Amino acid sequence: MKKDRIIHGLLAVCCLSLFSCSGFLKEDVRDGIEGEGAYRTLSDLYLNSVASLYNHVGGYADSQGLQGTGRGIYDLNTFTTDEAIMPTRGGDWYDGGFWQGLYLHQWGVNNDAIVLWFISYWQNWH
Amino acid sequence: MLYMYNVSVPPFTYNTLVANIGSMRNCGLEVAVGVTLLKTEDMELNINANISFQRNKLLSLGGTYNGEHIGASEYKSMASLDGAGFHGGYNHIVYQIVGQPLGVFYLPHSNGLSSDGYGGYKYDVADLSGNGVSLEDGEDRYIAGQAVPKAVVGSNISFRYKAFDLSIQINGAFGHKIYNGTALTYMNMHIFPDYNVMADAPQTNIKDQTATDYWLERGDYINFDYVTAGWNIPLRGIKKYIQTLRLTVTVTNLATITGYSGITPMISSSTVSNTLGLDDKRNYPLARTYTLGLNINF
Numbered sequence: 001m002k003k004d005r006i007i008h009g010l011l012a013v014c015c016l017s018l019f020s021c022s023g024f025l026k027e028d029v030r031d032g033i034e035g036e037g038a039y040r041t042l043s044d045l046y047l048n049s050v051a052s053l054y055n056h057v058g059g060y061a062d063s064q065g066l067q068g069t070g071r072g073i074y075d076l077n078t079f080t081t082d083e084a085i086m087p088t089r090g091g092d093w094y095d096g097g098f099w100q101g102l103y104l105h106q107w108g109v110n111n112d113a114i115v116l117w118f119i120s121y122w123q124n125w126h
Numbered sequence: 127m128l129y130m131y132n133v134s135v136p137p138f139t140y141n142t143l144v145a146n147i148g149s150m151r152n153c154g155l156e157v158a159v160g161v162t163l164l165k166t167e168d169m170e171l172n173i174n175a176n177i178s179f180q181r182n183k184l185l186s187l188g189g190t191y192n193g194e195h196i197g198a199s200e201y202k203s204m205a206s207l208d209g210a211g212f213h214g215g216y217n218h219i220v221y222q223i224v225g226q227p228l229g230v231f232y233l234p235h236s237n238g239l240s241s242d243g244y245g246g247y248k249y250d251v252a253d254l255s256g257n258g259v260s261l262e263d264g265e266d267r268y269i270a271g272q273a274v275p276k277a278v279v280g281s282n283i284s285f286r287y288k289a290f291d292l293s294i295q296i297n298g299a300f301g302h303k304i305y306n307g308t309a310l311t312y313m314n315m316h317i318f319p320d321y322n323v324m325a326d327a328p329q330t331n332i333k334d335q336t337a338t339d340y341w342l343e344r345g346d347y348i349n350f351d352y353v354t355a356g357w358n359i360p361l362r363g364i365k366k367y368i369q370t371l372r373l374t375v376t377v378t379n380l381a382t383i384t385g386y387s388g389i390t391p392m393i394s395s396s397t398v399s400n401t402l403g404l405d406d407k408r409n410y411p412l413a414r415t416y417t418l419g420l421n422i423n424f
Contacts, residue, residue: 062214071214088211090318091311091335096207096215097261108262110201112214119132123141 063116071098071113073121079103129187131196138194145196148187150228154180168288175281182227182274201263204229205273205402207307207337211317212406216261217337219305220273220403229273229402231303234259234266236338239330246315246333249340261336270339273403275395276301279348289358295351302395304345306388307406310335345403347384347391353377367424374419379412 027034038048059065059072068074078084079102086099093099101107107114127148135141158176165171188197203218221232240250253259254266261267277300284293311317312324316333359371384391389411394401401408 090320091211091314091316092318094211094215094335095213096217096337098213098215101215106260108260108265110199110263119141 059120063113064120068117072117076102076113076117080105129198131188131198133194133196137192143191143196145191147189147191147196148198149185151183151185152180154178170284170286172284173281174283175279177277177279179277180274181276184222184224184226184228187224198224200224201232204398205400205404207310207404207406209311209407211335212307212311218263219307219337221263223269226269227272227274228398231270231273231305231339231342231403232263232267233270233305233337233339233342234261235268235270236340238340239332242333244333246331248332248334249336249338251336251338270342271303272301273304273395274302275299275345289360291356291358293352293354293356295353296348297351298346298348299391299395300346302345303342303403304386304388304391304393304395305337305404305406306341306343306386307337307404308388308409310337310341311407313341343386343388345384345386345391345393345395347382347386349382349392350380351378353380368422370421370423372419372421374417374421376417376419377414378417379414 037044039045053066057065057067059069062069062071065072068076079086079099085103086093088094088099098111098113101111127150128144128146129148130142130144131147133141133143156176156178158174160172160174163171163173188195190196200223202222203220204222205218205220206212207217207219216234219231219233220229222228223230223232235252235254237250237252239247242248251259251261251266254268259266279296279298279300281296282293283296285291309324312322313327313330313332314335315323315327315331316335317323354374354376356372356374359373361368361371382390382392388405389409390405392412393403393405393409395403
């Protein structure tokens with residue numbers, strides 16, 4: 001009988017503690033938008049999907065951004081085609097053969113611009 | 127050894143991870159000697175000298191962390207050329223490579239100069255791999271030396287004869303190389319404006335600025351850091367008013383003995399930085415100063 005009482009007591013304590021926990025796990029978000037709320041209205045949809053892309057158009061250093069800073073995605077897409085060519089002015093703009101390499105399709109796996117752009121892409125918007 | 131690795135997300139929560147996986151070996155020997163060669167009432171000669179040999183090797187960089195294989199890239203650039211016309215591309219000079227000392231010159235080999243077909247000259251890059259010239263890492267590049275000196279020496283010599291004394295400090299470093307990026311830039315006649323070049327440039331007529339081992343030079347040097355000559359002026363009649371009177375002449379950075387062709391071989395050769403082993407247009411030459419001193423004790 002005494003053993004039963006102890007077991008019942010323990011069960012009661014367990015039940016009470018479970019009930020008391022349920023309240024504080026509920027999220028009351030004040031500094032952000034909840035998952036479902038983000039795309040509820042047309043303006044929310046615009047702000048949280050299309051408009052936020054503008055944050056990533058530029059960057060702070062070489063080889064960043066959606067549109068691309070210097071040596072970014074724009075340069076990599078443009079100077080590898082016949083659309084544009086980067087001439088050297090004397091030795092200036094030779095840059096270790098970087099622009100020539102893009103035009104002649106001779107870049108390698110360690111090309112700084114491509115590696116940095118890739119890192120930037122995966123860190124920021126993936 | 128701690129190193130920051132690029133890791134994948136997931137399984138890791140952030141794309142870089144500082145892990146204690148790699149290993150590096152440092153060993154060396156330091157010898158210091160101090161001798162008094164001569165000591166009489168009139169004359170005294172003291173020589174202090176020390177030499178330290180240092181050897182460093184990056185043994186490994188990578189391994190298994192929580193069941194995931196992580197590692198660093200095989201060729202990691204530490205110091206590169208910079209400035210107009212040298213931004214990016216194949217301008218990496220000093221590398222961190224596993225199995226090598228930290229900071230090695232990993233460069234294309236130049237067989238010398240060859241005609242560019244238009245009256246000028248270019249660096250004749252050797253085809254080391256035998257499958258066409260490529261300046262990529264792992265292709266036509268080789269380990270051409272280390273940036274950190276293998277031996278560093280320092281010596282102080284002091285000599286006294288009666289009331290005159292002389293003290294000299296000599297420093298030196300041996301076994302390392304320096305990349306003369308300044309010469310690579312200003313020996314290039316294909317530069318604008320082409321009058322802002324070195325004196326030999328118009329005659330040599332190089333029209334190329336490809337970074338090869340052509341401008342990699344031995345960095346060994348001995349530098350006379352300072353020389354001080356002093357005279358403790360004998361006081362006979364005026365001893366009553368003045369206790370000591372000393373006249374000194376000091377010259378700092380008196381001379382440097384070196385085979386290095388640039389302004390100074392005393393560049394960043396000991397600390398890991400983005401200028402390690404590079405003389406790249408950014409070094410301000412050391413000044414030689416003359417100091418005349420009079421010391422009076424009343």
